[in-house]
Structures are given as structure tokens and as C-alpha cells.
Amino acid sequence: MATAMTPEEIQARLDEIRGRLKDIDTEYAGKALTEEARGEFEDLVSEREEMERLDKELRARREQIEVASVKETSREAGFQIKKERARGSEVYDLSTVRSSVNNPEEAHREMRDRAKYAIEQGNYAAGSVSKEDAQDNAERLLEKIDKNGVLARRFLETGSPDYERAFGKVIAGAPLSDSETRALSTSDSSGGYNIPFTLDPTVIHTSSHSVNPFRSISRVVQVVTDNWNGVTSAGVTARYTTEADEVGDNAPSFGQPSIHPERADCFVPYSIELGQDWSGLQSELTMMVQEAKDDLEATKFAFGTGTDQPQGVLIGGTASVTTSGTAALAVGDIFLAEEALAPRHRSRAQWVANRSIYNRIRQFDTNGGANLWTENLQVGLANNGPTPGNTGYNLIGYQANELSTMGTTVATGGTVAVLGDFSKYVIVDRIGMSVEIVPHLFATANNRPSGSRGLFAFWRNSAEVVDPLAFRKIITR
Numbered sequence: 001m002a003t004a005m006t007p008e009e010i011q012a013r014l015d016e017i018r019g020r021l022k023d024i025d026t027e028y029a030g031k032a033l034t035e036e037a038r039g040e041f042e043d044l045v046s047e048r049e050e051m052e053r054l055d056k057e058l059r060a061r062r063e064q065i066e067v068a069s070v071k072e073t074s075r076e077a078g079f080q081i082k083k084e085r086a087r088g089s090e091v092y093d094l095s096t097v098r099s100s101v102n103n104p105e106e107a108h109r110e111m112r113d114r115a116k117y118a119i120e121q122g123n124y125a126a127g128s129v130s131k132e133d134a135q136d137n138a139e140r141l142l143e144k145i146d147k148n149g150v151l152a153r154r155f156l157e158t159g160s161p162d163y164e165r166a167f168g169k170v171i172a173g174a175p176l177s178d179s180e181t182r183a184l185s186t187s188d189s190s191g192g193y194n195i196p197f198t199l200d201p202t203v204i205h206t207s208s209h210s211v212n213p214f215r216s217i218s219r220v221v222q223v224v225t226d227n228w229n230g231v232t233s234a235g236v237t238a239r240y241t242t243e244a245d246e247v248g249d250n251a252p253s254f255g256q257p258s259i260h261p262e263r264a265d266c267f268v269p270y271s272i273e274l275g276q277d278w279s280g281l282q283s284e285l286t287m288m289v290q291e292a293k294d295d296l297e298a299t300k301f302a303f304g305t306g307t308d309q310p311q312g313v314l315i316g317g318t319a320s321v322t323t324s325g326t327a328a329l330a331v332g333d334i335f336l337a338e339e340a341l342a343p344r345h346r347s348r349a350q351w352v353a354n355r356s357i358y359n360r361i362r363q364f365d366t367n368g369g370a371n372l373w374t375e376n377l378q379v380g381l382a383n384n385g386p387t388p389g390n391t392g393y394n395l396i397g398y399q400a401n402e403l404s405t406m407g408t409t410v411a412t413g414g415t416v417a418v419l420g421d422f423s424k425y426v427i428v429d430r431i432g433m434s435v436e437i438v439p440h441l442f443a444t445a446n447n448r449p450s451g452s453r454g455l456f457a458f459w460r461n462s463a464e465v466v467d468p469l470a471f472r473k474i475i476t477r
Helices: 007-027 035-068 088-092 105-121 131-144 150-159 161-172 178-184 272-277 281-303 331-340 355-362
Strands: 192-194 219-223 262-271 320-322 349-353 398-402 415-421 425-438 452-465 471-475
Touching: 007 035, 088 105, 088 150, 105 131, 105 150, 131 150, 150 161, 150 192, 150 425, 161 178, 161 272, 161 281, 262 272, 262 281, 272 452, 281 425, 281 452, 320 331, 331 415, 331 471, 349 355, 355 398
Parallel strands: 219 425, 320 471, 349 398
Antiparallel strands: 192 425, 262 452, 349 415, 415 471, 425 452
């Protein structure tokens, strides 16, 4: 059956397989697979390998067809095509992209192929992710969200060696060559510049999520438009009935959450001398901006109001349970939160709390009794344990994640922990971080130049709880 599938159908099936594998892994987090689940998992892995092999074969075949199409006898009359595939610096020259009135997809396809070459050849900023992981993420974005070639064009415009050199020189205030000036002309004429995609933290996430688990446990959607629209439903209701009885109207009600990416920014001043002497300044500045971005998100993804900023989980997740004691947290409160969470949300539920709260919970049972399971939180937390992605650290069977911006004390009216299905918390990133260079900063004393420059970075994202009942907060009485 696989040999009769189109490349698009193969990609769609690969997406289904990867999604199901992730669901199985989540469902059996920290537990051994059953025989049935293990069999399904192994079958899916085998099918994925076969699909990937077939996809690679079809791609190679298509490339051979494209090579053959440059021959005079293989071309349709009136169709002009470049006889050699672009290589090296030619890849970034968009004026040579082939196009056809009868086949507009041809230009999109070629830009995507060129963008993949740029991804392969790019020099990526050193960070917590490897070059291979950064390349994989960039290619995934290219395949999944770039329907009209917008992202491919951005990769080509900001990925050329000329653009990267020019970007660094602009930061340092150094003169540009003619080729570098032309490369920068693709950016905002008013002085704004797109960060080279190999340094762009909206493309290559460099954060380790050590104190901010949201991006690793929530649903992250990346777009190249100004909005994201989803669909939610509580499902349909089935019933038993008598013979020949008229069926009921079980049509579900649908909701359509819409998330509009909001602007966030960061300003980084630096001395002219530093810009002149530090050859890797642009890469280091990108890391600094990423850290500031992650700190901001750690707060807003928890407590954001949803007005001109993301809606935090603690704001959008309105359902809660109250502790049994006043200004106190007890063993029963942990179980109460789980019991209050709807069964359909429990299979993918996770905890989020401050480390201080987890340390309190560790001390509930100091004698090895049965108040809490003995393996609870023995080693560490899920988002800063010894093995990245390890789901073995849990609290009453649910993965425990540290969020440093949550409260450290148990006080009346405070939220001490959240248990919920974070796939119902959607983070929307509008791909592309840009900067403007402020060439001279002025001192406050006499409004004279201070010998410093500034990098004003800005990006767009937002987040929202799309199902408030997927979360249960523990609030102190």
C-alpha cells in the first residue's frame, strides 16, 4: 500500500505515526509497556522506517527527473528553466529562482530546496542544543508551516554568508562592502534587521528549560501569519434506545480559540569598544536575548493576564481545589487535586510547582510510611534531572516539573501547585526575531553621546488555555 502513496500522503502518515508514538510514550510515562502496547509501538517504528525510506527514494527520483528536465527534449515549449542547479553562493540569489506561469509551485519548491541547503551549511550559535538538533528543527518548520515559501525566503535572505557578515558589522558599526550592503537591503529599510536564522531563537530554541518547563510540556505552534485559530469541543454524547426509535441530535458544540501573537522586546546596550573587539558579539547577544526571553515567558506563561501579553496557566486554568488546612499543605491536598481533575485529562497530566513546594512534599513522610509512594521525587525533577526528557520523576504517578516563578511559601490565597494536561495550553510563536541598531546612546547628564550602542530586539508570541477544566490548581485556604 505504501508504494502507491504520494509524497504528501507519506508525510501525512509519518505525522500520524510520530503523534501516536508520542501518545503511547506519554500514556505509559515511567511505566513498562503492556504486550499490546509494545507490539503496536514496534509496528509503528517499523512502519515509520519504511515510510522514511520510501520518502527518501521518491525525493531522489524527483531530483533525477528535475535534472533530466533541463535537456531540450525534456522541456515543454515556452518553459524556461536554469540548466544547472544553484550551488554555493548562488543558492541565496533569489533572482535566479525558476518560475513558470503554468506551475507556480515550482518556485516554492525550488526555494524550499535551496533553504534546506542553507540549513545544512549554516553556522549555528553555540547553545544548549546541538547543530544537528538545530538543523532538524529548522527543517521541520520548513516542512510543516511554510505553505507559501515565506519561511524559505526568510532563511535564504538571512542565511547567506554576506548577510551574516553584514549583520555583525552593523552591530559593531563597521563599514560594509557592496555585496554586504546588497544583502542587508532585504531587511527593513527603516533600520530594522532580521536576525540571521541560524542565530534566531524563534527558530532555534536554545533555552534549556531549567526553570521554565512550559515549552517542553505544552503545545507549541509556530506560524508565519499574524494569528492562530484552533477548534475545541467537549465531544458528542451516545445513548441506548429502543428499536425503530428516532435518533437524538447529538451534534457537538464547537469553540474556536484564536491566539494573536503579541510583541515582546528586549534592549541590550553595549560599548563601541566591545563591538569593535568582540568578533562573536552577535552570537553572544542572541544568547543573552534568549535568556531574557525565557525569563519573561517563565513569568507570563504562569501569571500573564492575556491582555497585550500571553494568558498564564494560573489565570486561564480557573478550576481549583482548596487545602484542608489554613495556610498549610497536607498529603490529602495532593490527592484531592488529582481526584478533582477529569479522568480524560489525567492520562497526560503533569505537575508544575516551585522546588520549595516539592521539598515540602518530600518531608511529608520522613519515616518511610505509606502517606506517599516511597519513590516520589527521590532523585530530582523532570525538567532538570540527569537525563533530558526523563519522565521517571513523579508525584503520585504524574511527572513533576519545576517552575521557579511560582510561589515558594504556603500562604493563604496562594497557588502552591498545578496539575493538568498541558497540551491544552497552546503557545503560539510568530517565526522571526528582528533587531534595530541604535548607533549612539546618550548620557543623561548633558544628553551627549556615551560611547555606547544599543540592540533593540523584538519578537511576537502569545499563549492561552484552550480548556480551563484541563487544570486543577491547589490554592491555600
